[in-house]
Amino acid sequence: MNRKRHSMRHIVAGVFIIVIGFLASTFSVDAKDQHKNEQMTSTKAVKNGFKLEQKQLKQQQLFQRLHSRAMISPTPGLSVLLSDNEKASINQNKGSVQRKGIEFKQQVGLVRDINKEVSFTQFQTAQFNSASQKFAVGMMHRKGGAYTWTATINAIDASAMRIHFAGFSLPDxxxxxxxxxxxxxxxxxxxxxxxxxxxxxxxxVFGDTLHLQIEFGSLSSEKDIQATRFVIAGVGYIGSKFKLLDLWSQCESVASCVVAADNQQGDGVSAAKKAVGHMQYVSGRYIYICSGGLIADVPDSGRNYFLTANHCVSKGGEANSLETYFFFQSCGNGSAPPSVLGASILSTNRSSDYTLLELNGSLPTGTVRLGWDATPVAFNDGEMLYRISHPQGYKQAYSQHNVDTDKGTCRSWPRGDWIYSKDIVGATQGGSSGSPVLNSQGRIVGQLSGACGYDLENECAVDANATVDGAFAAYFSRISQWLAPSGVPDPDPDPEPEPEQMVEVGLSASSEPARRNRWTAIVDVQLTPVVAGALVSGQWSGSAKGSSSCTTNAQGRCSLEKSNIRAEQNAVLSISSVEHPDYGYADSDSITISPPTSN
Incomplete structure (x- = not known):
């Protein structure tokens, strides 16, 4: 007997599915839990959320104030220009062969390392003899005894951009x-x-131009201003795949089998629209999109728990960079939906492909936390499931699925730990991954992992492929301490996972003569184990003052330099930090550099 070979893919940007008819199915949410136990809870409204209109007004007022105070140089302090190949790579899927098959991540942007130190140590009020002048890649402006510094960063042809700061330290x-x-x-x-x-x-922020502005209070002394320092470690360059921004004409560009959620009705659908978030985050050198959903806890503690997929977000650095947008329900309305920046990881595992996050800050008014049901459904053939997601970064889309126990499975996604289903209405694509899948009572029973089948390139091949969700029932015991604590109404979350391992810093030094009896100190850094993309920062003392930083290359190496040293005395460099999402540094290495000997 011939057997068809099944393969699978993750979709950090989602999974694919087919529409074979348009069924206006609805499902409802119970007003009260039917079972007062720890295996089930119902959807709960978010209380004390921020009002979008008020937040938009405050943002408008802030923009007007910043813009009125800004002294913007006609030439950007920093510019980022991508090659044609780099721009093309943003719109490509980057697949990597994993032990369990093929894993795909869809890029919407990339990170360009800048590693530009911005230091105010040379600032002196006595030398500031005009209302505005160039200073530290920007312009310093003085008005009414207070100082304002503004710098411009340009990411040429970007649809949107964001900044990665390191070594950030501002006076009070x-x-x-x-x-x-x-x-x-x-x-x-x-x-x-x-x-x-x-x-x-x-x-x-939208567009290809971003302004940084520091406002120093009227009580800031010269010493306070001199203490200002940070590193622009990188610029996040975001392309047109991030559709909720200003390229509205591309928002509707999705597979023909995708069904918009606009006209879908029912209590459960309405609740899901208020809970599902469009995720944008940084992982390594690239920027990705996924979906996820707010999830309720039994004591209704008000914690902003958020469920998504492990293959979307699984590291602390990814969670820290996460920006989650709610109510992305229409294209071309001229403004971005409300968002929440940052999150911490409470629990994550490749098994059943889940991550439970806690979002930072407050949520917009009108959001809800979806209920859940820990009863297994993976073997309930024919059970109807539903979801709201953001395929290809599209506005909210609706899909409906039938649990299908006849569908073939992929080896590393065993049925039971995962739910296999057949698409009935709508589709999911890249960007849908992590979206919660709901039962007929509107309760979460899993979240999207990907697709398993033998025609994975066809996003509408309903018979050839299965939609695969991580089964909530399979990992509920790992997250029940937060969602259904026993006798504890408001449990403290586990701390964010520590970095996977610590790095050791090896230092070697040299010195070079310079003009006018001055010299340059050079310190070569080697990280063990080899770690690329780590930001190494150090503080100079002795005959050298200030700070320096560098970013390690593929060999885990970089160099810290201090030039224009006058004194014929030793300089000392002390490593203050090594910053990387997956590694930590706890030592206090230092090295002494002698001035070059004269012949």
Missing amino acids: DAKLYIFNNSGQAFGPYSGRGRNNSGQFWSHT
């Missing part, structure tokens, strides 16, 4: 904001930045 009376040319403004970022770690990703 200073605040940094970002804004574009069309009304978006975010901030403030202060102190050590978001999460108080010194390293973070900014919000996303």
